[in-house]
Amino acid sequence: MRPAAGNPPAPRDVTPYTPPMAEHDTTALAAAVTAFQARFARRQATRTTDFPGGFAVLHERWPASQEHNQLVLDASADPDHAALPALADELLGHLPHRRITVLDDRIGAACLPALSAAGYRHEPEVVMADTTRGDPGPGPWAEECGLDVLLPAIRRQLRRWMPEAPEEVVRQLAERRAARLRGAEQVRFLTVREPDGTVAAWADLYVSPALGLAQIEEVVTAEGHTRRGHGDTLLATARRLAAGHRLFLVAYAEDWPRAWYARRGFTVIGRSHTFVRAAR
Incomplete structure (x- = not known):
């Protein structure tokens, strides 16, 4: 899954200037x-x-x-x-x-x-690569958490996205996050909670000091909690935790989060392709 930021697109006339990379x-x-x-x-x-x-x-x-x-x-x-x-x-x-x-x-x-x-x-x-070189701004910050905190919220959101999916599929798509703990030297699960403790938004951050890179992935704001700046909080926290590494993300080429990230200092540096079909 690609990042799906929790905030709607801002007006085009507030797009900041970001200098191109060589x-x-x-x-x-x-x-x-x-x-x-x-x-x-x-x-x-x-x-x-x-x-x-x-x-x-x-x-x-x-x-x-x-x-x-x-x-x-x-x-x-x-x-x-x-x-x-x-x-x-x-x-x-x-x-x-x-x-x-x-x-x-x-x-x-x-x-x-x-x-x-x-x-x-x-x-x-x-x-898309972060051109701000890790400047996180003033906060507020998301918190790091374990899978036990995230999984109930992820399963609820998956069920909303896939109401017809078998329960076993929803379970696997939520719990597969455990495999990502082996994907990079540092794997952090970030979350934003509402004042009552409800998990409202989350994201993954993968950091590889060996390669000098960090990736933010699966930025999601749960239904009912959008338009409250949670996507910006997750992004700022990822920049803070990834300081000293080049931060990047992958977004669908034709979906609106790409423009949302561009307004926040990310620029396209490459393209990839995914091909999918059902088994015959």
Whole structure:
């Protein structure tokens, strides 16, 4: 899931100016982000299978999670585009879904014809980097918490988003967050509570000192708690905790959160592609 900030878009006339990054800096940062994402996917998996141009990740505990059961093309080499649908059927054949994530824009565009012909839905995404260099502003701050605090709120929100989904699917999609604890050297779950203690918003923060990067992911404000600045609180806290690292996020290319993040100092440095279809 991509970040879905909890605040509505602000008027266009309040968009702040953010200076562009130098081309060489953008290219190097995009390559580092690709390495981060590939490493994050591998570290969560219970089983991986390498193939030319990428690898498959599988997690037996959460077969309903596409994030944890998919092919990942990591730009290590150009894959055989025409062979990808059959490869996905082979490696993901026991699952009800097929998912292929392509971390490189050029390779993703090259894969599009073959995967579209095979019935895959294309979901383009953008990688956005924080140009504020970690300036968190004055607060207020979100709190760090454990999964025991977050899971009830996440399950309630998933049920609202997916009212027809089986209870087992909702359970897996909530509890899969436990796998993310292995994804990076530092994994923090952030939450904002209302004065009565109700969990109103949450986000993940993944930090890799080895790569000098941090990612904010799954920024969500629960229904009934929007328009209260919770998204800004989560973002400010992530900037504070990620100080000294380049902070980035991934957003759907054609959805409104992309513009919300742009107004808060994030700029596009790269593109990735996700291809999804149900098993035949």
